Amino acid sequence: MSEVITTRREGAILEVTLDRPKANAIDLATSRLMGLTFQSFRDDPDLRVAIVKTAGDKFFSAGWDLKAAAAGDAVDGDYGVGGFAGLQELRDLNKPVIACVNGMAVGGGFELALSCDLIYAADHSTFALPEIRAGTLADAATVKLPKRIPYHVAMDLLLTGRWMDAEEAHRWGLVNEVLPREKLEDRVWATARLLAAGPPLVYAAIKEVARKAEAMEFQDAMNWITKRKFRTVDELYASDDNQEGFRAFAEKRDPVWKGR
Template identity: 55%
Template structure:
């Protein structure tokens, strides 16, 4: 059996393509493989950015594989170290992830995409959370979606199971950009190259602070954020000194992640 993932390394960028015809649906085994892939990405110091997209032009991901569900796979199956889709529950994943939505993105497809820091969408893509029709709680979306778009919009979207076109998703902030399909991956690669050239310790601290302080009162969040090991590592790093030196010397910094 062919792997449901196509994985390529381009320098410090890892490209992951979900490739499970016909609809790129995810079963437990695929989710576990995605988790292993994102764990390897997290732990490989040579990799700085990951991109995730779907194969083909019609589907990014149709969510949970209902063929597996009808054969007995449960909604609370073992989805691997990173939880559903491999990344959203993976501890200490402090590297940037870009998701390129190349087509229909429904159910667990949205939940997999919500693990990304930047989401791009093709202009023909649309989104839906139809779990109400199969009696499943979209638990990841319930938690993560109101953190990305207004609460009342997220709630209405989940309760009705309606369709959201790409431009509406852009308006609410679910996606960062909407592009023609032929420009989608070139833009994702452009952003990935930009981030891969940036300061990895700063990016790690930004993600860590955001994740650990979400929902805290501002003064507590500031105290907690400054005290985190990732922040202190950044403050005490050679990269921090390199940043100051390169500014004074009017040259491009050379980031070493140390």
């Protein structure tokens, strides 16, 4: 895509790398590039899983580029499709996305990781939401974090801006796994390959139901599933893949998923 955003494709997996020294901070132009990248991933039927990583091992991302803001980038400017960093508000992204966190995830960088479905972190990585010290709101984190970890822990991070190391993040369930930095990418790619070999229509249904059911009563969500009112659930139940799963089980073989 550019020197700032590079991609690598292996089969159904797309690795997206943000490389913006020194801290992988994100300005408006970079956010728009990221949005186009993730939009393309979403819309490509041959891609099933994305990995989000950044260059270097000091900063995963420092988030919003304060130097660019000081030079005129408006905080409420045009972040592009998908909102900040291209993932935060990207509609209908029904494919798994894995964050490969190697270094400090700060502010919007922390929010970028929160926009992913799985988070793997190097053991030296740290997380913080320092917006409170600048007198501003960590908006996406304020919405998402209290739903991901215990309320009082989330509020501690939001209200104080303190640092959380990778082990604490794992203890609270914010991070799936903590690994030595030299083993991090191998673990992330192993997970990506596992997911890429799985049933894409089921992944899509899981993501849509989980996302939309968050604002629904339990029984209402179950009724929507039963009545096939979720688009992805309707597509899954009417698909060849749905029957393939049953056939493979009966025939004692591995299923062959075609995404249709």
